Amino acid sequence: GAVVSQHPSWVICKSGTSVKIECRSLDFQATTMFWYRQFPKQSLMLMATSNEGSKATYEQGVEKDKFLINHASLTLSTLTVTSAHPEDSSFYICSASLTEDSPLHFGNGTRLTVT
Amino acid sequence: DQQVKQNSPSLSVQEGRISILNCDYTNSMFDYFLWYKKYPAEGPTFLISISSIKDKNEDGRFTVFLNKSAKHLSLHIVPSQPGDSAVYFCAASAGGGKIIFGKGTRLHILP
Numbered sequence: 001g002a003v004v005s006q007h008p009s010w011v012i013c014k015s016g017t018s019v020k021i022e023c024r025s026l027d028f029q030a031t032t033m034f035w036y037r038q039f040p041k042q043s044l045m046l047m048a049t050s051n052e053g054s055k056a057t058y059e060q061g062v063e064k065d066k067f068l069i070n071h072a073s074l075t076l077s078t079l080t081v082t083s084a085h086p087e088d089s090s091f092y093i094c095s096a097s098l099t100e101d102s103p104l105h106f107g108n109g110t111r112l113t114v115t
Numbered sequence: 116d117q118q119v120k121q122n123s124p125s126l127s128v129q130e131g132r133i134s135i136l137n138c139d140y141t142n143s144m145f146d147y148f149l150w151y152k153k154y155p156a157e158g159p160t161f162l163i164s165i166s167s168i169k170d171k172n173e174d175g176r177f178t179v180f181l182n183k184s185a186k187h188l189s190l191h192i193v194p195s196q197p198g199d200s201a202v203y204f205c206a207a208s209a210g211g212g213k214i215i216f217g218k219g220t221r222l223h224i225l226p
Contacts, residue, residue, distance in 0.1 A: 006158070034213070043119070044159070044204065044216040093158050103149060104214065106158030 003027055004096050006107025013084055013114055021079045021110045023094030029074035030096035034104065035067075038091040047092075050077040084114040118142045119207050121217035129225050134192040136220050138205030141186065145207040149214065150179060150190045153202045162203075163190070192222075200224045 003026040013019050023033055031052045036044040048069050049057040056069035066088075068080040077096075081088055091111050095104040120139045128134040136150075146167040151159035165172040165179045165188070172179050178191045192199055205217040 004158070009156075036216075043117075043218040046213060046215070049213065095158075103161040103164060105161065106151075108156070108158045111156075 004094065004105045004107045006094055006110055008110060009108060010111040011113070013112070015085055015114055016083055018080055018082045019084055019112060021081075021092055021094075021112075023077045023079070023096070023107050025075045025096045025105075028096075028098050030077075030098075031074060033071060033077040033094055033096040035069065035077075035079050036093045036095065038093065038109075044093065047079075052077075081112065084112070086114045088112065089114045117217075118145075119205055119215050119217040121203075121205050121220045123220050124218070125221040125223065127223040127225055128195050130197060131194045134190075134195045134199065134222055134224070136190040136192075136203050136205070136222065138188050138190075138217055139186055140188075140207050142207070142209065142215075143186070144209040145215075146210065147208040148179070148181060148188050149206045149208070150177075151204040151206060151216075153204060153219070159204055195222075195224050197224050197226065 005024045007022045033050040035047045037047050038044050047062045050069045050071040052071045058064045071077040091109050093109040095106045097104045118141050149164040150162040152162050153159040163174050163177045163179050165181050170181050181188045202219045202221045204219045206214045208214040
């Protein structure tokens with residue numbers, strides 16, 4: 001079945017540095033990928049929709065200059081958390097689907113801790 | 116404003132019995148509903164879905180029921196097995212690939 005790979009699975013960084021998270025669709029091409037964030041005991045919150053070859057669409061309240069999304073190919077989207085702060089510490093998950101009508105497949109997530 | 120609500124943060128069920136997980140939604144534009152299962156430190160995995168034109172969808176031990184008038188759906192797992200212990204997310208979509216998740220319900224299957 002369709003597989004989405006996310007890397008790294010966890011990362012610890014110092015405040016003020018930037019962190020890049022990769023999301024790859026391993027056996028299918030995804031023109032659209034989604035990035036979510038999950039705080040403890042909270043639901044998955046959609047951050048942005050990543051479109052191959054065009055700018056990402058951000059949800060209300062998500063800073064596009066802080067969370068840079070690049071969807072350079074049909075199998076890779078990256079999320080860069082710029083100038084990270086402790087409040088950015090969270091669990092970030094990406095997802096993709098074969099078609100708009102098929103269920104989403106998720107990566108295993110990235111646990112980001114900013115010290 | 117939560118559009119998808121899972122009011123039970125946790126649920127414990129005896130092995131072999133039926134597990135019923137509930138979900139309510141507020142947006143009448145939602146036309147597709149999904150259930151995802153999540154183990155710790157892993158991403159959610161798709162379990163089962165239902166279109167708004169149906170009121171029931173069954174896949175093996177898993178059945179999802181949709182009551183549009185009540186804006187309510189439920190996931191039934193029968194019989195419950197130890198491997199079913201996980202967090203279950205209810206999700207809804209109004210099209211375009213974007214889905215809204217509930218907060219999840221942690222299911223414990225007791226031996």
